[in-house]
Amino acid sequence: MKDKPALLKLASVSKAFGGVQALDDISFEFDAGLIMGLIGPNGAGKTTLFNVITGAYVPDSGAVSLDGIPIQGRRIQDIVHLGISRTFQNVELFESMSVIENIMVGRHVRTRSGFWSAITRVPAIRREEKALRERAQELLDFVGLADQADRRSGDLPFGWQRLLEIARALASDPKLLLLDEPAAGLNAVETGRLGELIGNIRDLGVTVMLVEHDMALTMSVCDQIIVLDQGCMLAEGLPREIQSNAAVMAAYLGNG
Amino acid sequence: MTPSLKKGVAYALACSAIAGIGLAATNPYHLQVMTFIGINSLLALGLNLLMGYAGQISLGHAAFYGIGAYTTAILTATYGLSPWLSLPMAVAAAALVAFLVGMPTLKLSGYYLGMGTLGFGMIAFIVFREWDGVTGGASGFVGIPPLAVGPLNLSSGRNYFYLVWGVLLVAILVCRRIIDSRTGRALRAIHDSENAARAVGVGTMHLKLQVFVFSAAVAALAGFLYAHYVSFISPGTFDFLMSVRMVTMVVIGGMASIWGAILGASLLTLLPEWLHAFSDLEMVVYGLIMMGVMIVMPQGLTRGILDLYERARERHER
Known part of the structure; x- marks a missing residue:
């Protein structure tokens, strides 16, 4: 048992x-x-x-x-x-967005900010945004893409796109x-x-x-x-x- | 300079530019054209959030513009309500309709969403035109009262110009904040890959509906400003061609760009004014200019002008 x-x-x-x-x-x-x-x-x-x-x-x-x-x-x-999170057989990134933004979207379910709080920008949301960015950067370090944060993700070489997709999947803990x-x-x-x-x-x-x-x-x-x-x-x-x-x-x- | 300081400076500059233009412009016709540019920019701004950022097309957005205008017209002229009470009701009416229409149609994508919203726009237009007893029918709705705040009458050209551009500035700020947030990132993610966005846990349907309702509310706000400015509205202003014009403003200006919305709205408002001289050929020249812009600057005016600037700078540095 x-x-x-x-x-x-x-x-x-x-x-x-x-x-x-x-x-x-x-x-x-x-x-x-x-x-x-x-x-x-x-x-x-x-x-x-x-x-x-x-x-x-x-x-x-x-x-x-x-x-x-x-x-x-x-x-x-x-x-x-x-x-549960996943990656795809044919890498599916948010290609027009930056590398770090991809990971930030990956953390969507662990963050709260909605339409109204985005407009009012209450302090709690600013804190959440800051913590989110830090966490995303940690994940980039983890997969070895630390210095690529601001690049457009669609411009990365294919192998790095795979790593980024894994980092994005890890972002939801x-x-x-x-x-x-x-x-x-x-x-x-x-x-x-x-x-x-x-x-x-x-x-x-x-x-x-x-x-x-x-x-x-x-x-x-x-x-x-x-x-x-x-x-x-x-x-x-x-x-x-x-x-x-x-x-x-x-x-x-x-x-x- | 920190980014937030830069933004503050940009807003201060924008405010003083608007104030300056308002003071310098003495010709009522110029003020009127600029007021229309402001109203159209508001329309393009809301639609751009839906089209440029979330990647969802709407070919029926003039309906929400019309709902805003007709709701406030009916409430103020027919029922004698204060415009400041009818404003939230006009916006809420459009938001409610957008919610009901968006629920089934936003399940569609691409061309099919275009068709769905197109059908809705046509239905709305027919309602404006045929519901004689309430909307005034094809001959239009007259006698919409002007806006006033206490003793300050806003109906004068200059005051209304300030009102519209003030509202536009706030709307820009609000849109900026939405774009640069968790919600905005999720919207852009839907645009790039709806499948992947869903897989990382973005409630895509809910979010698309939210942004559709928001852009409808912005269009209704523009409709409110339009109705109380011109005091006479007719269904023709809110027909299919207006929906197309709104889409054109977004595309010509540059998708997913706030400046693009304003540039596109300015061009589409100014061109017909400039082209009066061509009389019979007006629409031909208008069409040719549109084609020319899209061929030379397929990414829209914003991107095109930025490219020109960068190329010029490179040449200068060399």
Whole structure:
């Protein structure tokens, strides 16, 4: 018997689009403090699963809970507030805004100022704005973009845009950070640094779940791996168990 | 100089410029044109917050301008209410309509939002024109009382010029503060990527609705100022062409720029006055100038002029 609920728990989650069963009876759970890998061939349902966890999709059936709190069907902003944030497969920054402003928007759910307080600029709002800027700068230091704060984010090189997107996702103080193919488009050196960064994020106390096609990276950073294939759970276990799992081999390479 | 001091100086300069212009201008026609520039700038400013910053197009904004004007006209002329009581009601009426219209239409985006707001604008125009008993119908609404504060009559050209530009200055300050805040950043985020904005936890629908209502309220304020200035309003002022003109002011001036709104409003107010000389060809020349500006300065006047300035400075330094 555990006295604390799992950080994230999915119970029999299913989601279909038209006739396609994108997720079929997915159940798993994991505790805080881990780096979870989510792998599977193209079309396995990884991104759909991310969209279900973040609230972009509502599952057709089943339950998703964070720290024991059911989250399926809640608004995205409430789920972010509860502590889940994400990055996108194709980096989606606010390109016309500066680097630091991107992170400040990332902290939207942890700040309060609204229309009226913006107009009146009461002292509490000035303080909030100042603290927000400081926090954003800390996050820039953390991902190694400290001296880029005022650059237009769309002008950054691609690798830095990825780092900025991760910093923006961290700005909402998540308990669980979902990274959707963070190494896509990065070179070997950048991928190596990304691996270190993911470790550092875990050391901050943020649980990380990543979808990744770069197997070297996945196997080296992940504590646990979940394998999906055609919307179904295929396997779950330690990286070395997954590597020697016959079903996983078959899914990736075909039944030769 | 600190940024806040710089801003203070800019406002002081703007205030003294307005005061200076008001004192120097003796020709009532000049004062009148500048008053209209002020009213149009207010319209462009509100729409710019919606279009330039939040990236949501409205092709029916003249409706809110009209709602402001007609509400105050009806309340003051028909029911004898004081204009200062009808002002909040005119603004609230437009805000309420914007809220009701915005709820379904702001779910749309791009062209579809354009179509939705266009339809709304046309409906509003038909209501202004056909509701004879209340709005005066196609022949217009006469006898809107002038504004006065105690013994001070604001109907004179100079006083009204000061009133309009004073209101505009406050509106600029308010818009600046909104843009430079958590809300303003979230609006710009929606413009850049609505998907990502939603993912970081911005309540995009709520925020779009808020800014739509706000810009409608600003348009209604402009309508209030217009109605009490000209004392006669007719539906033609608030038709589809006016909505297009408002969008043009924002685009020509430069999206997402406060100065752009004022530049665009000035150009669109002044051009017809300057082009009277061309008589029959007036609209042709007008159209050609619009095309020319957009071809030479696709980012609008503000960006275009800044680029020219920077190029000139570079050449000078070399």
